Amino acid sequence: MKRFAVIFLIFLCLTFNVIKLIPAFAVGNVFTEGIYKLSDFSISKTGIYTIQNVSETEGMYLYILDENQVVVESIRLVPSIQKLDIVPIKPNYIILIIGKGEVYINPKST
Numbered sequence: 001m002k003r004f005a006v007i008f009l010i011f012l013c014l015t016f017n018v019i020k021l022i023p024a025f026a027v028g029n030v031f032t033e034g035i036y037k038l039s040d041f042s043i044s045k046t047g048i049y050t051i052q053n054v055s056e057t058e059g060m061y062l063y064i065l066d067e068n069q070v071v072v073e074s075i076r077l078v079p080s081i082q083k084l085d086i087v088p089i090k091p092n093y094i095i096l097i098i099g100k101g102e103v104y105i106n107p108k109s110t
Contacts, residue, residue, distance in 0.1 A: 044107030053077035055101025
């Protein structure tokens with residue numbers, strides 16, 4: 001009976017730890033509020049990226065700034081909208097994401 005109880009407790013602990021794991025492929029292109037450079041994203045050959053607000057309740061703002069910190073593009077993302085393409089990003093551009101949700105950023109396929 002002791003052996004069964006110990007095995008059951010170990011199995012129970014392992015089960016709850018596995019449930020909390022997040023797959024690595026799901027985390028790579030989802031970004032929260034912050035300041036990012038092009039090196040933080042998967043590299044696009046064209047410099048064009050597709051963005052989407054994956055939050056169901058929170059709106060987001062995305063700003064693209066050039067090397068002189070001049071706004072190149074400003075986008076307001078409503079919750080769960082369709083995917084949008086952004087202007088081509090150069091390596092020295094800065095991406096500013098503001099809001100409590102999450103933004104999915106992926107290189108645009110040709």
